[in-house]
Amino acid sequence: MKKSSYLLGLTLATVATLGATPALAKGKLNVLCSTDTDWCSLMETRFEAETGVKVSLIRKSSGESYAQLRAERKNPKIDIWWGGTGDPHLQAAAEKLTQVYKPKALPELNDWAQNQAKVSGYRTVGIYAGALGFGYNADLLKAKGLPAPQCWKDLTKPIYKGEVQVANPNSSGTSYTALATFVQIMGEDQAFEFLSNLHKNINQYTKSGSAPIKAAANGETAIGITFIHDIVKQVKKGYPVKAVAPCEGTGYEVGSMSIVKGARHLKEAKMWAEFALRPDIQTLAAEAKAYQVPSNKSATTPDGAPDFSTLKLIDYNFAKYGSAETRQHLLQRWDAEIKSLPR
Amino acid sequence: MKHSFIPWLILGWIGFLLMPWYLLEDGFWSFIWLTDGYPTDMDYAPAILQGMLAERLWLLPLALPLLLPLRLIPLTKNDPRYSRYLIIAGASGLIYMLVQGFAIGVSGWQFVSLDLLFGELEQQQYGMGYGAVLCGLSFLILLTTGLAASGFLKGDVFVTGSIGLVVTLVGIFVFFPVSQVLFSAFVDNDGSFAPVAFANKLFSDNIWSVSCLSSGYSCGIAWNSLALAISTAFLTTLLGLAFALVVTRTGFRWKKSLRLLTVLPIITPPFVIGLALILLFGRSGVVTQFFADVFNIEPGRWLYGMPGVLFAQVLSFTPISFLVLIGVVEGVSPSMEEASQTLHANRWKTFVNVSLPLMRPGLANAFLLAFIESLADFGNPMVLGGDFEVLSTEIFFAIVGAQNDQGYAAVLAMVLLAFTLSAFFLQRRWLGKKSYTTVTGKAESGAYMGLNDGMKVACYMAALPWAALTVVIYGMIMFGGFVQNWGYDNSFTLQHYTDAFAVGWGDFGVIWEGAAWDSLWTTLSISAIAAPFTALVGLLTAYLLVRQQFKWKDTFEFGTMLSFAIPGTVIGISYILAFNVPPFELTGTGVILIICFVFRNMPVGVRGGIAAMSQLDKSLDEASLTLGANSLMTFRRVILPLLRPAIIAALVYSFVRAITSVSAVIFLVSADHNMATSYIIGLVENGEFGIAIAYCSVLILVMLSVIIGINLAVGQRRLRRTDSISITPTKTSFSAPSLKEKQA
Structure with a gap:
């Protein structure tokens, strides 16, 4: 799938250069993905298909991701960090490695997802939760x-x-x-x-x-x-x-998403952020065998995921324990x- | 050409006037810049235009050291100004490049003091690109040519240049990054100097506690690592010796197959042996369940912890000691053993008093290698460690774990480094300056002494069950890719292979549909590019060490060996810290991976080269030199052809090491350059064992065919002789990370 679209893109790009028109590429985006591989690649292909933005995505665990953002602080190579448990996202926010962004979809989200944004000073936002x-x-x-x-x-x-x-x-x-x-x-x-x-x-x-x-x-x-x-x-x-x-x-935990401070492709990163919070996109998670609870209230919770309304959830204090x-x-x-x- | 520096000077001018000065965003191999606004587009402009059009005025003074050598063209080499001017030009150019590179970065001045001194700087600069690299190289050679002309190293331009090059490269790609990370041991997370915190970390109970000796509490990480490494080294050396004796001193029938076993651990991706052991000896493993059913033994979890890690490591590293020892055991000259027997010593006495002492360098090398490998091993403790904490994994988790304490990681890295280096020095002390030379030019025709019966039985008992176990484990690995849920649902499936390696046909030709293709291609191409560079740098260094005499040679040798002793995790983190910002901006590229592999595996090339070169008589070089060839020509035409086995070894080893290395790579891979091992770790983390195993099997097969291919392509060196003993056993030399000492 990916290779074919890449080949197609390459051919088109060659044609475009020969015709002396500006290249067709609609921007680039470097994504750090901390969920399971399947879910990462699903998001990547969907976003590329919908926006035409060329996504470079790498999967790393949330600890590795946080370590990378810290090491790259002076010259970030990543635009957006999607997925992974909320704690390191909050730590990154506290260290101002990520930047303030209030997604338009914020009011549509569950309280715990909005809370995650508030706690971090809107440097991160919840995209899914897992008990x-x-x-x-x-x-x-x-x-x-x-x-x-x-x-x-x-x-x-x-x-x-x-x-x-x-x-x-x-x-x-x-x-x-x-x-x-x-x-x-x-x-x-x-x-x-x-x-x-x-x-x-x-x-x-x-x-x-x-x-x-x-x-x-x-x-x-x-x-x-x-x-x-x-x-x-x-x-x-x-x-x-x-x-x-x-x-x-x-x-x-509240799985989170943060835009990296100093992102080179800020516009595309914001596009991804809005995209990732859409109910239809969050509903896709089940396809990738991910059974977390989506943060958008209108997204469908995957079959088999724990039902948050019946769970006895504590009032987890993310600010304090993070x-x-x-x-x-x-x-x-x-x-x-x-x-x-x-x- | 009248002066040898002129081509290098021209190169410098090309770098300054023509090539894009800064790093290209599209990648090292991309040539879009040629058609996309070069030379006036500031992304692609050479230094001269950067200086004149973009007000990057600080680049213009670089022209001065490039102009100065022009004055030398009419002069002769004997003119005292010749060497002086070259040294001045080269040194000042290099120093100026470094100073401006570190002083000005992506956000203007890099130091607050400079801001205060000169006011804020509006311009910024990025990582060094083609132009800067060419200029730097040119300055370096000007400097070394100047030094040679002033009488350095008997005025040998090639040798001086090579030393300069190796020193610079090792400085930039080993010392600079490693010092960055070690420095972080002394600062806290905010970046301020914190010696007290450092001392606390260094002497913490976590590392040094000995309470396991007196109570049920657990011991410090350092002792764990040390105990593990010593046990592993001891056992692997013993087993390796048993294997070597079986192969050389008995009439065992399947010697060839035993030799094949030696290749296995080197081409085994990390994690796989651990996973296979769990399926055999884990609590629900096949063997465990069998004993539970038949003998009613309660299934236990002994595998998780030190016994399991030790087991896996001995399994992984025994073939390496075998490899080291077989050459040594073969090398023990039969005539000495004959002499001993003629003097009425029995076979046992001869073995203990003659053969064994002569194997001392080999035993020490095998021990040292296993010791270092065990300390740096990441995969096995990761899978089987349980609560048993060792340095290599703790370093990793200190950085990526919930603690996020880079300082602690640096402290642990120091401890690990101290262990490896002390082992290295102890080994040298033990070997001392005795002579172990047994391969001489003199003709000898004796046959090896056979083992006596008791020893034969002992060797068989040790080696053969072990060999069988290895075969079973690799069988399990190959088989694991074809079953549904490894260990639970053993029904046959091809699903894992199609998921990873499906190929289809589309409108534009072949479509690589499988999820693994991307990382597989990247891995293969990066490893293939890194291998020849590793071999080249390694052998060049070996040549300098063996054949040239210069001051600080020991320090030089130590520097080139250092990267072998540094754990991968530390290398990975240090590379991000050092190479994410200008002047050496490499993160996110494939180049950083290549460089990492070259300098990480270089010591093996060096060691292999030293071992091979020590056996070549110096009179060969001298003959070549007497006949009027210079040292470059001698290296190329005489030494290199005789070093074929060492070249193969370096090529294959670095290729394979690049494919299987994991801890260094985790931090360096990027979206466009993902490596197979880091992809496999993701799979293992998600519990996708089927695909992970399938991928590993494919990697093993690929590496195996490459090894065979290279052996066939490069061939054996042709020595016109008929001796029954070959100088180095070519069969085994291709994979030896042989830390052979100079046998003199």
């Missing part, structure tokens, strides 16, 4: 004769010893969201007591946030804590995994009190 939860391998639990856990506190029961996996919050934004969620649900001291109990059941702190549920799908662990949409993805692939929205309530201070404090405490505990 935290855990998934279990039904076959494995059955084989071991264990009941399915329903609440966060179930996970600390001794019967699940060595069966729970979660990422290391130092390396994974997903796991940091979980840490912040526990603190907000239980209060800080109780949360750390909960975590030290949980620690006894943890078999491994993974590096990547979605690794625990992949391990659960493959039967390497029984239970994995991660975002529900990642669990749904494994379910749809046919693995014997079940997703649980914990009974105490849960936190969530700030460098709180982050550093919680991570240091986790390192000191949890990580190196004996099991």
Whole structure:
């Protein structure tokens, strides 16, 4: 698909140059994409087809993306950063790596998406949301004769010893969201007591946030804590995994989009921003097997995605728990009190 | 031509007067500028027009050092002004270029003090382009020619120029970026100097804690890495020796196939071995489940953590030690063993007292290589590490993880660097200045001594199960691309291959529909471009090190070896920091990837070249020189042809290394230049194991065919002799990252 349009473009461009008319290209756009590859390329082709803008898109995890924007601060090469968990977008906003832009579609968005924009001083905006939860391998639990856990506190029961996996919050934004969620649900001291109990059941702190549920799908662990949409993805692939929205309530992430400060193709970046917030475009996510909740109220939530209206979502304080201070404090405490505990 | 500097001077003038001075936005290979407003369009204008039309007045003084050498044309080389003028012109030109490049950037003056001194600057400038590069090169050669003329290195223009070139390149592409990143260890996230924070990070418990010895708490990252690296190095060296002995000293039937195994780890993309191990020995792995069913052993998770990483690393690196050791074991001269046996030592005694000591350089090299590889390994700890934290992955997550602490990453990088360098120096101490020479010009016809029976059994016991396991694992990898959900739903499918590599026919010819084609083409072309440059720079450096004597040679050698010891993640980040802004603006291009590979893999070319060149008798060069050839001609006509095995090794190794390297590349890929490994990581992150494995299988096959192809194309060097012992075993030399010491 892409190659053919590229060839077509090349031929047309050659014809155009020969005819001494200005080139046909309608601008360029460099996109940094932090969602799954499928979704990235879907957005790329749709946008190119609709606007004629030549998109150069690279997929990197949100941590890598943020590191790149920081390193390129003096001379940015990226125009817009689309997708990826909200925290690094907020950090980038706080460091003024991204620029203020109020999309026209802002009023059409869900409150949590508008809130993300407000918190960042309109340097970023929410494009999708995903709730935290855990998934279990039904076959494995059955084989071991264990009941399915329903609440966060179930996970600390001794019967699940060595069966729970979660990422290391130092390396994974997903796991940091979980840490912040526990603190907000239980209060800080109780949360750390909960975590030290949980620690006894943890078999491994993974590096990547979605690794625990992949391990659960493959039967390497029984239970994995991660975002529900990642669990749904494994379910749809046919693995014997079940997703649980914990009974105490849960936190969530707001996947975001930011225009880079000093973008060389600002006009096209703004076009992309408006494009990405349109309900028909957000509805396409399901085609790319992405099961997050779209931020535009009129977009259709993909089949299988968690229904936010029935979830017990906490009032996640993004401003506080996204700030460098709180982050550093919680991570240091986790390192000191949890990580190196004996099991 | 009367003076050898004239062509270089002309090049400088071309750079100044004709070529576009600044970097072209359309890319290095694009020639749109020729028809698109050149020379007056300021994007494409040469320096002289930039200076006169765009008021970039600071470029005009560059004409002075280009004018000065013109005065020398009527003079002879013996004139004292000759060398003096050239040195002045070259040095001042280079210095001026650097100063203006760093002082003025995309937003005018780069330093606040300059703003205060001269007032704000309206003009800006971008990265150096063709013109600037040519000018710089010209100044450099003028300088080195001048130095040669003043008696430097016996006045050898070629050698002085080569040293100057290598020093400049290594300076720009190794020292400059690495110093940037190490410097960031001393500053906090806001960029202000913070020595206390540095000390805290350097001595933190995270790195150095030893509490695992006394309690259930976990140990520091540094100790983890060190323990892992030493165990890996020890085991791989032992296993490698067993393999080498089986191949050279026994009548084992499938020796050729064993040799083939050596190629495997080098052409294996990262992650794959780890993934295959999970499917075999993970909790739901085939082997584990078998033991659970038959012997009722509770499936465990021992694979995740140090045992698993060690297992994977030994699996990956054993063939490398085998490769290093086989040459050495073959090289041990049978006549010495014969002598020992004639003096009534039995085979065991001979082996322990004669053969083994003679293998010392090889054992040390194998150990050192595995040690360094293990420290820098990123893929295996990533997949199998579990809670077991090592330096290489922690560096990565310190930068991209939730901590975003570049300073901490730099501190960890320093620790890692310290380990590698100490290993390097220890190895040199241990080898000392003893002579290990066994390959001499003297004719010898002895047969190798066989192993005694006990040792034979021991070697078989160690090597053969291991070889079988390797075969099983690679079988799994090839098979993994053809099943639905690897490890869970093992029904046959071609879906992964069609997703990645579908090809169709359209109105304009072939359409590469598969998702992987883009990154595959980029990877292949970039690796193919990088390989010859790596070989060239590497062998040139080796030539200088072996054949020339000059001051600071040890420092020079150390500098060229440094990049081998630096972990990929550090290289990646340092390249972004150093090369994102003028004067060397390279990010987002394919050139940065090429340069990264060239200087990262150069040490291998250097080592291979040194090893090969030490074996060539110096009298060959001398003969050539006596017959009136200069050193350039000698290098080209005498040394290079004799170095064919080393050239193949450097070419193949750098090509393959470029394809499989991952940690450095993650930060350097861009939308238009995406590499296969970084694409595969995305797939692995998303759990698309099927496509990832299919892609890896294709990469393995591509690399294998390239290795065979290059071997056939370059061929073997022709030495008119019939000795039974070849000087370097060409069969094995193509892939050896052989850190062979000079055997003298």
